[in-house]
Every structure is written in C-alpha cells, then in structure tokens.
Amino acid sequence: MDANVIAKRLSMIFAAMASAAFVFQAAQAETQKAVSPFEFQRAVEACFTPPPGATGAVVIAATFEADGALDKTPVVIEKGNGAIDQAFANAAMRAVLRCQPQLAAMGIQGEVRFNFAPPPAQETDGVSPSAPSEKRLREMQDAAQRLQAFADRNRHSREAMKPTNPEVSKTLDILCRPSEAEKLDELSPHEYKTVVSYTRSLIVVMNIYEDPATARSQKAITDNMRELGACLDATLWSSRAAVTITKKMFSEMPELSSNPKAAAGRDQVYSNIGLVIEGSLEALALDGMEASWCDARLAPLTALFETAYPVMPDKQKVTLRSAMRQAEKCSDQTRLSLKSLLQPRHP
Numbered sequence: 001m002d003a004n005v006i007a008k009r010l011s012m013i014f015a016a017m018a019s020a021a022f023v024f025q026a027a028q029a030e031t032q033k034a035v036s037p038f039e040f041q042r043a044v045e046a047c048f049t050p051p052p053g054a055t056g057a058v059v060i061a062a063t064f065e066a067d068g069a070l071d072k073t074p075v076v077i078e079k080g081n082g083a084i085d086q087a088f089a090n091a092a093m094r095a096v097l098r099c100q101p102q103l104a105a106m107g108i109q110g111e112v113r114f115n116f117a118p119p120p121a122q123e124t125d126g127v128s129p130s131a132p133s134e135k136r137l138r139e140m141q142d143a144a145q146r147l148q149a150f151a152d153r154n155r156h157s158r159e160a161m162k163p164t165n166p167e168v169s170k171t172l173d174i175l176c177r178p179s180e181a182e183k184l185d186e187l188s189p190h191e192y193k194t195v196v197s198y199t200r201s202l203i204v205v206m207n208i209y210e211d212p213a214t215a216r217s218q219k220a221i222t223d224n225m226r227e228l229g230a231c232l233d234a235t236l237w238s239s240r241a242a243v244t245i246t247k248k249m250f251s252e253m254p255e256l257s258s259n260p261k262a263a264a265g266r267d268q269v270y271s272n273i274g275l276v277i278e279g280s281l282e283a284l285a286l287d288g289m290e291a292s293w294c295d296a297r298l299a300p301l302t303a304l305f306e307t308a309y310p311v312m313p314d315k316q317k318v319t320l321r322s323a324m325r326q327a328e329k330c331s332d333q334t335r336l337s338l339k340s341l342l343q344p345r346h347p
Contacts, residue, residue, distance in 0.1 A: 038189060038190040038192075039106065040103055040106065040108055040112060040114075041114060041115065041190060042190060043099055043102050043103060043106065044095050044096055044099045044103070044114050045095070045116075046099070047095040047096075047098045047099035047102070048091065048092060048095035048116065049091060049095075050088055050091050050092070050116070050118065051084060051087045051088055051091055053084045054080060054082075054084050054085050054087070054088035054118045055080055055082070055084075055085065055118060056079055056080015056081065056082070056085040056088070056118075057078065057079075057080070057115065057116065057117040057118070058076060058078060058079045058080075058085075058088055058089045058092045058115075058116040058117075059076070059077050059078035059079075059113055059114070059115055059116075060074050060075065060076055060077070060089075060092055060093060060096055060113070060114045060116070061074060061075050061077050061111060061112075061113050062074035062075075062096055062111070062112055062113075062114065063110065063111045063112075064103070064104070064108045064109050064110060064111075064112065065109070066109055067104065068100070068101075068103060068104020068105070068106075068107070068108050068109070069100075069104065070097075070100055074093060074096050074097070076089050076092075076093065077113075088116070088118065092114070092116040095116075096114055110255075111255070113252075113253070115252060128186055128187050128188060128191060130183035130184070130186040130187060131184075131187055131191055131194050132180060132184075132194060132198060136180075137194065137197045137198065137201075139174060140174065140175055140197075140198065140201035140202075141197070141200075141201055143171050143174040143175050143201065144175060144200070144201040144202075144204040144205075146171055147168070147171045147172075147175070147204055147205070147208065148204055148208070150167065150168065150171070151208045155208075158220060161208070161209075162223075162224065162227070163209075163224055163227035163228055164227055169227075172205065172228075172230070172231060173230075175201055175202060175204075175205060175231065175234075176202070176205065176228075176230040176231035176233075176234045177230070177234060178230055178233035178234045178237055178300065180234075181198070181202075181233070181234040181235075181237035181238050181241075182237040182300070182303075184198065184237065184238055184240075184241035185237070185240050185241045185244050187241065187245060188245075188248070189245055189248045189249040189252060191245075192245055192249075195238065195241050195242060195245060198238060199238050199242070202231065202234055202235055202238060205228065205231045206228075206231070206235075209224050209225075209228065218286070218287060219288065221286065222286045222287065222288045222289055225283050225286060225289070226289065226290070226293055229293060229296060229297065232280060232283060232297060232300075233296075233297065233299075233300045235276065235280075236276070236280060236297070236300035236301055236303070236304045237300050237303070237304075239273050239276045239277075239304050239308070240300070240303055240304040240307050240308070242269060242273060243269070243270065243273055243304070243307045243308045243311070244307060246266055246269050246270075247311070250266060267313075270308065270311045270312050270313070271312065271313060271316060273304070273308045273312070274308065274312045274313070274316040274319070274320060276304070277301070277304060277305060277308065277320060277323075278319060278320060278323050280297065280301055280304075281301075281320070281323040281324060281326065281327040282323065282326075282327075283297075284297065284327035284330045284334060285323070285326040285327045285329065285330065289330055291330055291331030291332075291333070291334070292331075293330075294327070294330035294331050294333075294334045295331055295333045295334060298333065298334065298337045302337055302341060305341050306341065309341070321342065324338045324341075324342070
C-alpha cells in the first residue's frame with residue numbers, strides 16, 4: 001500500500017475522533033435552540049442545597065408552559081427509601097421550584113427531568129474527581145501548540161520530527177497519558193466539554209504525523225507509529241469516553257432520541273468511532289510492527305470495541321471484521337483477543 005495512503009488511513013484515528021467530539025456537542029444543543037438541557041440541569045443544581053448522608057438518587061419530572069411557568073406541581077418519580085433520602089428528595093423539589101424563574105428566563109419548555117445524585121465525598125462543585133483539571137487542560141493545549149509550531153518549522157526534516165527527538169518526545173509525554181485518558185469514561189454528560197478539550201489537543205499529534213512530508217515511506221510510518229503507542233492508547237480511551245458519554249446523554253434525556261438532528265448526531269458519533277477502531281487496526285497491521293507493540297494496544301482497543309461495537313451500523317461491523325483479520329497477523333495474543341471480541345455476545 002502506498003505510504004501516503006497508509007498515513008491517511010492512520011489519520012482516521014484522530015480526525016474521526018475530532019468529528020465525534022464536535023458532533024455529540026452539537027447534538028446535545030439541538031434539543032433546545034437557546035440553551036442545552038444540561039444547562040437547565042446545572043441551573044437547578046445551583047439552587048440545590050442537599051442534606052448530607054443521602055444514598056439514593058432523586059429524579060423529578062416537571063412540565064413547563066411556553067412562558068416557562070410550571071404547568072403543574074413537579075413529581076418525584078424516583079428516590080431512595082430512607083428518611084434522609086426523603087429529606088434529599090424534598091430539598092431537590094425545593095430547588096426546582098426555587099429555580100423556576102431562572103429556568104423560565106433561559107427558555108425552558110415542555111417536560112424536563114432533573115436528576116439529583118448524592119456526590120461522592122471527594123467530589124466538589126459537580127466536577128468528577130476523574131476529570132482533568134483546568135490547569136491540566138491548559139497544559140495540554142499549550143503542548144499541542146508548541147508541537148504544531150515545531151512541526152511548522154521542521155515539517156520537511158524527518159529527523160527533527162521523529163517522536164524520539166528529545167524536544168518532540170518531551171511534548172508527547174505531556175499530551176499522551178493513557179492512564180489519565182482511561183478515566184475520562186467516568187465523566188458525566190455535563191462534563192462533555194472536558195472530553196472535547198482533551199481530544200482537541202490529542203488530535204494535533206496524528207494531524208502532524210499523517211502529513212506525507214513527515215513520513216514518506218512505509219518504514220518511516222511504522223517507525224513513527226511504534227513510538228506513538230501512548231498517543232494511540234490515549235486516543236482509544238478518549239474514544240471510549242465519547243461513546244460512553246453519548247450513551248449516557250441519550251439515556252438520561254430520552255427526549256434527545258425524538259429530535260432528528262440529535263439522533264443523527266448520535267449515529268454519526270458511533271460511525272466515526274468505528275473509523276477510530278479501523279484506523280487502530282490499520283496500525284496493528286503495519287508491516288514490521290512488533291508483537292509486543294500490538295499486545296500493548298489490546299487493553300484500550302478491546303475496551304473501546306466492546307463499548308462501541310454493539311451500537312455501530314451493520315455495514316461498518318463488516319468493515320471492522322475485515323480489518324481485524326488483517327491485524328490478527330501481528331501476534332498470537334492479538335489474534336486470540338480480536339477473535340474473542342466477535343464471539344456470539346456481539347450480535
């Protein structure tokens with residue numbers, strides 16, 4: 001296969017992930033033209049002072065008129081069984097009623113469900129303890145900008161752009177942290193902006209290394225990819241987070257499914273993630289790639305596959321099965337792991 005074609009196929013890994021992030025961001029906004037449903041949720045949470053000790057989540061359904069007025073008294077449709085859980089539910093109800101004027105000003109209309117979950121003790125301000133800090137996100141953005149600037153200056157110097165170059169390697173170490181990216185899967189839907197920001201920074205890496213000027217031969221592509229294992233892993237984990245957060249979004253807000261644009265956006269996310277998996281399999285199938293390198297990619301690849309495969313289009317499943325057969329040659333462990341993914345539990 002032509003080196004340029006291989007490079008472009010590998011660029012699917014990051015380009016498709018970028019598209020997925022922005023699609024699920026846009027899909028969410030489609031349910032309300034002015035304000036997203038999660039902004040309504042956050043507004044109510046700002047009015048909420050929960051009593052400590054509750055263990056059960058509370059879900060309150062409220063119906064709003066066109067002017068934002070409540071059509072009738074909101075209803076608690078889910079709560080815990082203990083006395084403290086009842087107090088938690090009462091506090092949640094007060095928050096919805098107290099926040100109604102703010103919600104009306106935001107343009108709320110129709111039936112909306114508000115979810116109140118007792119946060120873990122270590123969680124603060126509605127931010128998951130697994131979420132990268134704002135400082136960390138800025139660090140990644142700065143590193144991505146430095147890498148891009150370095151690439152712009154040295155794009156035609158294959159030696160300078162090797163991932164093993166100390167200046168490049170130091171920047172990649174900042175950007176590509178798989179263990180951190182793995183935890184993105186624990187974020188809640190209202191933290192989708194964190195996933196988008198995180199992904200934007202990762203995208204820069206493969207955008208650079210898919211450029212034919214950076215690697216002009218198949219050997220150069222393989223050599224570069226060999227050193228980009230951590231970046232590939234981080235991307236696979238981030239991709240899983242994109243699928244998970246999309247699933248959560250549509251589960252927690254069923255009204256999204258009845259919105260054609262939001263539903264189309266969801267389907268596009270799943271399709272794009274299929275391209276991420278396909279691009280990753282292309283990397284495993286590169287001539288000269290060591291078995292140990294392929295085996296090291298299996299944890300994030302299988303985690304993403306198990307999360308995404310059931311919701312992918314049937315036609316794309318066929319394409320992936322073909323790509324898997326090509327990737328199996330890398331090692332015995334890769335072959336066994338990939339074959340196990342297609343056991344009957346995956347229709």
